[in-house]
Structures are given as structure tokens and as C-alpha cells.
Amino acid sequence: MPEEKSFIMEAAKKAAKANKEAVRKNALPKVDFSGFILSIYSSGLVQLGKVGDPSSGEVKKDLTMAKYTIDMMAMLSEKTKGNLNEDEENLMRALLSEIRMAYVEAKG
Numbered sequence: 001m002p003e004e005k006s007f008i009m010e011a012a013k014k015a016a017k018a019n020k021e022a023v024r025k026n027a028l029p030k031v032d033f034s035g036f037i038l039s040i041y042s043s044g045l046v047q048l049g050k051v052g053d054p055s056s057g058e059v060k061k062d063l064t065m066a067k068y069t070i071d072m073m074a075m076l077s078e079k080t081k082g083n084l085n086e087d088e089e090n091l092m093r094a095l096l097s098e099i100r101m102a103y104v105e106a107k108g
Contacts, residue, residue, distance in 0.1 A: 008091070008094050008095060008098060011034055011038060011087075011091050033080075033084065033088050034087070034091055037073065037088075037092055037095055038091075040069060040072065040073055040076075041073070041095045041099055044066055044070060044073070044099045044102075044103075047062045047063070048061060048063070048066045048099075048102050048103060049061035049106060050102060050106075061106060063103070063106060063107060066103055066106070070099055070103055073092075073096050073099065076092075077092050077096055080092070
């Protein structure tokens with residue numbers, strides 16, 4: 001599990017660096033699959049109460065929406081099977097595993 005977390009952190013750092021560079025250039029970051037699934041994953045973390053809502057800072061759980069987000073990620077994983085490069089596939093697998101464990105933990 002620790003190597004999954006480091007893989008996720010590396011992808012998140014890469015996306016954050018690209019976002020900072022885009023902001024510096026007064027432009028939107030490049031759209032890519034990794035950024036897309038990290039965005040969905042981040043929404044799930046907010047819904048699980050793991051991080052605050054970016055707009056308000058408020059931390060609250062919405063397990064119904066978290067489950068929907070996880071199901072959406074699982075569907076996306078299934079539908080993209082065979083169409084992702086190795087890094088994208090590994091990131092998708094790691095994020096899905098991580099958010100499922102966080103859901104079980106949050107559900108108690």
C-alpha cells in the first residue's frame with residue numbers, strides 16, 4: 001500500500017506543478033486523463049470528509065455522494081480498460097483502491 005500512496009502523491013505533485021505553471025502563464029492547465037481522475041478522486045475525498053470543501057473549507061461527510069463517485073470511478077476504469085497507458089492504468093488502480101478503503105473507513 002505505501003507504494004500506491006507514493007504513486008498517487010507523485011501524480012498529484014505533477015498535476016499541481018502543471019496547474020501552477022498554467023496559472024503563472026494565465027492559462028488553463030492541459031487536460032489529461034491523470035488530471036481528470038485526480039479531480040474525481042479529490043471530489044470523493046471531500047465527500048468522505050477527508051479534506052475540506054475547496055470553496056468553503058467546510059469538512060463534512062456525504063457517504064451517498066462518495067459512493068456515487070466511487071461507482072463512477074469504477075465504471076470509468078472498466079470502460080477505459082485497454083485504452084490507458086501504464087502510468088494512467090496504475091494511477092486509476094491506486095486511486096480506486098485508496099478511495100474504496102477510505103469509504104470503508106468513513107462508513108465505520
